[in-house]
Amino acid sequence: MSVAEANHCRTVTIHTIGHGKHDFAYFLELLRRFGIGFVCDVRSVARSRWPHFNGLVLAELLRENAIGYEHLPECGGRTRPTPDELNWGTDRIIEIAAEVPTALMCSESQPLSQHKTPRANCHRIGMLAPILKAKGVGRLVHILPDGRTLEFDESVVPSIW
Template sequence: MVVGIGYEGLSLPEFLARVSALGVSHVVDVRYAARSRKPPFNKKALAAALSSVGVGYTHMPELGNPPSNRPGFGGSPAELVASRAVYAGLMPSLTPLVELASRERVALLCFEADQSRCHRDVILSSLP
């Protein structure tokens, strides 16, 4: 099973508690670049924090939303529809994600708290 999670507005302890509450055993980071203005959510720090609570971490930058396509996700309804379509056209094969999800409960990670305004929603809606 795959769920989505955004860390916007969360501290690291709050994020880890949410991951635990969801029963997640593996976080797949779908950010284009696994960097954050919040240092605990940078790739290495986040992987270490997740590991400390028994949760795996994989960064799949190929599932990231390119910077040029991000503004529409925060724009008008028409811009959101257009950006979702652009991302769907760029999205690579989801086979590695599907294979991982067949073995573990996976959370797709990105920044945005409102999943409907995040590319991870496009990924989730494209899964078999």
């Protein structure tokens, strides 16, 4: 990465969101509220018990609403990606986010557990956030199910990832 690319990366903000049990209209409302123009689906498999969050359906629904979509299984947490896959996937996220406001999406709606000492509740926090920040991403903003946001130092949160 050149110096110019590294400096540009520090200005990049990436949002994260879990689809949880949202209906599509509310999910879309959250994306619009934060000006998201692209969703990086970081699930290992783009499948859900809620049909509107299955990859092909979600891609079409987002496209109809002028929001881009890409499934990046290289960033999935259920099947551990190889270091090369993870590196490629996180580089791809940064590439997209440098061009358009981007949200990482997986199924887990709460990024932190409710334990006395909160832990990473999903791989967006425990695996991807530290890598993205180490690569120079300026901010990660986690969109909560109620529409509030959370920002913190993900590297200090206990994680199984």
